[in-house]
Amino acid sequence: MEPTLFSIGEFSKVTGLSVKTLRFYQEKDILTPSRIDGESGYRYYDQTKIEQARIIVNLRAMEFSIEEISVILKECGDERDVLAALRQKKAQIEQRIRRDRDVAACLDRIIAKETEAQRLVEQSAFAVENKSLEPMLMAGIRMKGKYSDCGKGFSQLARALGRHIAGKCFCLYYDGEFRDEDADFEACFPLRKEVSAEGVSVRTLTGGRVLSLIHKGPYDQLGRSYAKILRDAKERKLELQLPTREVYLKGPGMIFKGNAKNYLTEIQLPFTAGT
Amino acid sequence: MEPTLFSIGEFSKVTGLSVKTLRFYQEKDILTPSRIDGESGYRYYDQTKIEQARIIVNLRAMEFSIEEISVILKECGDERDVLAALRQKKAQIEQRIRRDRDVAACLDRIIAKETEAQRLVEQSAFAVENKSLEPMLMAGIRMKGKYSDCGKGFSQLARALGRHIAGKCFCLYYDGEFRDEDADFEACFPLRKEVSAEGVSVRTLTGGRVLSLIHKGPYDQLGRSYAKILRDAKERKLELQLPTREVYLKGPGMIFKGNAKNYLTEIQLPFTAGT
């Protein structure tokens, strides 16, 4: 008549629950030994506890907390409550699935951007090119101050135009020279369609021929690339025009500052052919 | 030239991070105050820290741990590593989505079963009925012993036949009387198609007319319902035949033992019309 008793080690193997977990479940009063030896303190479990353990394992697999399991096991009287608990748990899990989907989508976008950026870094040839630009619909905010203030312009534009933005941000420079303090420039974004926003100039930027050079590295070293492209312009006897442009192909991302050594900036100097 | 400094309370409002969280991030060295007053210990944050905070918030929203964020922020040198981290995180999240889907599907199945069981409880009329049964393909294991041993028969059948099972388990009783110790009965399941398994009798159970009564409550009170249905059979002058049947419409579930007061068992007594 004596039922087979398992020591905690044996019962652990039978149920797949660790010894520590079994002791923990006893403490939480959801799976208690059938008998505890008074002298040694050894725990013994009988057959019926295997069923109980299986139930707990199942509930844990369905993400019920120990507390919830405790309640469910105790009030196994009202099945309506159990059904309600199941439905609620399912709702929780579906909620998490939705959130996870959003997160995954977000990660996807960032991954795509970063991948594209890396591709750009690896592809870029770093030679002066003579190329032709299409006219482009754009939005800009004209600013006076330090070059580094353009970031504020970009975020203002991004807030105002959001999803209408169609490409990388760029700047137009209206000074013929380098100005440290009160430069005259315009922070810009290409646009998908014509929209208007307060304080923003929306217009079509003329295309035409430009001398182009992709600068790789931090912004404070743009000077070297300017030297190179200007030397080239002189050799080619080109007559440069204002405003000049800088397209920020890859800079600090929204999430990651990135390594400034890998920033990519395209310098574009519009020109009309000289003699 | 002094940049605006925020006290921890102000910075908390600006960033949406709690004061406690800001102190915690400092401890973890991922978002340190720009200045700490030597005398009061007050923390002060400048503008650039807002950006930093935003980055951290974004990474946390994408489920990166503080430890991971710490690494990402420190080695912002190699963007390849960051990209790898992003991909890995995405894989993790998709993994969790898959697991959650499984859990949700599992919950769904259990919810459906429980709902069905409750519907049965609420619908059952508890009156003796005279009804006709179709012949049925079934698998059974003949047993001798206590009635309560039938559970072993059911689990053996379930293991052997699994997805071929087509409905609720039932028992056939070959004794004309109640036997406590060495009853002769058969644990059965209806089958979808004819299959064979060792130690299992697969055959078609004849149909015909039966007197039926649904018993609500624990198994040890089946006696009352038997009394009722037998009284009825006598009144109707029916000649009862063996084996009789018990169909376990709702008993202890796989996950939940359920409340025995709500168990439903259909007693079926086959008969040939009397005089």
Next chain:
DNA sequence: TTGCTCCTCACGTCACGTGAGGTGGC
């Protein structure tokens, strides 16, 4: 004095896992 903001330090959460130190019988 009250109210506000800031500080530090200690402890709690959740479901266990880790490890130290010890027992009992082969």
Next chain:
DNA sequence: TTGCTCCTCACGTCACGTGAGGTGGC
């Protein structure tokens, strides 16, 4: 003695939150 199984007790995890007790200036 070594090896095995069992025991208890204390502490760690993770990203903070809670609360106690105190400061400093209006």
